[in-house]
Amino acid sequence: MAKTVRAVVIAGNGTNCEREVAAACRMAGCDVADVIHIAELLAGRARLDDYHFLNLAGGFLDGDDLGSAKAGANRLLHARIQGSEEHLSDQLRRFIADGKLIMGVCNGFQLMVKMGLLPAVDGDYQAQSATLTFNDGGRFEDRWAYLKVDPASPCVFTRGLTGVYLPVRHGEGKFVPASDEVLSAMEQRNLCVLKYSDPAFEGPAFDYPLNPNGSIAAIAGVCDPSGRLFGLMPHPEAYVHRTHHPRWTREADLPEEGMGLWLYQNAVRFIRDHLL
Numbered sequence: 001m002a003k004t005v006r007a008v009v010i011a012g013n014g015t016n017c018e019r020e021v022a023a024a025c026r027m028a029g030c031d032v033a034d035v036i037h038i039a040e041l042l043a044g045r046a047r048l049d050d051y052h053f054l055n056l057a058g059g060f061l062d063g064d065d066l067g068s069a070k071a072g073a074n075r076l077l078h079a080r081i082q083g084s085e086e087h088l089s090d091q092l093r094r095f096i097a098d099g100k101l102i103m104g105v106c107n108g109f110q111l112m113v114k115m116g117l118l119p120a121v122d123g124d125y126q127a128q129s130a131t132l133t134f135n136d137g138g139r140f141e142d143r144w145a146y147l148k149v150d151p152a153s154p155c156v157f158t159r160g161l162t163g164v165y166l167p168v169r170h171g172e173g174k175f176v177p178a179s180d181e182v183l184s185a186m187e188q189r190n191l192c193v194l195k196y197s198d199p200a201f202e203g204p205a206f207d208y209p210l211n212p213n214g215s216i217a218a219i220a221g222v223c224d225p226s227g228r229l230f231g232l233m234p235h236p237e238a239y240v241h242r243t244h245h246p247r248w249t250r251e252a253d254l255p256e257e258g259m260g261l262w263l264y265q266n267a268v269r270f271i272r273d274h275l276l
């Protein structure tokens with residue numbers, strides 16, 4: 001296990017992007033990218049402690065009943081490991097305290113926000129301080145979006161990036177902080193990592209269609225103050241190769257690697273530099 005970069009993707013109860021996320025992890029240089037069913041973790045047959053990089057994939061956890069990822073958040077927060085006194089949340093707290101990385105995509109981002117893992121402005125990873133709710137348009141949005149990166153953000157995953165172009169596919173992508181205080185604390189600490197933007201990545205785009213869901217302050221992705229926990233509505237695992245680009249047959253000069261891969265490569269670089 002020594003010197004190997006180990007990623008895990010949690011699956012089950014309605015996730016549908018776990019294989020793509022695992023493939024992106026491997027393409028970015030993870031030596032291990034295991035897809036583990038949540039039931040395996042709860043049975044104690046797999047442990048978060050064995051990994052450096054936890055991925056929460058997109059999908060429709062519990063059929064979006066009660067609001068996307070709400071039931072899943074309760075499960076991850078309160079479920080006990082069978083035959084033990086330990087809760088899964090104990091493993092999760094240890095994972096964060098050990099300086100490891102977590103990325104939630106779409107339903108995984110909704111899960112992190114509803115658990116309180118993001119934005120966690122005060123470093124309290126258990127109090128929910130924002131939500132992701134129904135798109136302003138009232139419809140599921142399936143399109144590509146331009147995302148401007150905050151260069152001053154502590155986010156590990158976006159280091160060195162200016163902007164990325166990625167697909168979104170969600171019905172509940174509107175990010176809403178619990179209060180103006182939460183929003184201003186997030187802005188002050190540069191936790192609003194990704195904002196929907198114009199195609200040149202010049203500034204945030206507040207209006208539809210560039211902002212597909214009416215997110216407050218055009219927020220598309222958020223990190224915690226450490227920069228090691230990150231969630232975003234767009235799907236980086238869906239653009240890891242040139243041929244995933246919607247106009248790849250018409251646009252010459254597209255690099256071989258898709259822009260989404262850059263986020264995973266930054267994660268691997270951080271793990272090699274700090275955790276091995």
Ligand SMILES: NC(=O)CC[C@H](N)C(=O)O
Nearest residue numbers: 058059106107170171172
């Ligand atoms: N692609 C996804 O992960 C979708 C998340 C959630 N089911 C929604 O529609 O908002």
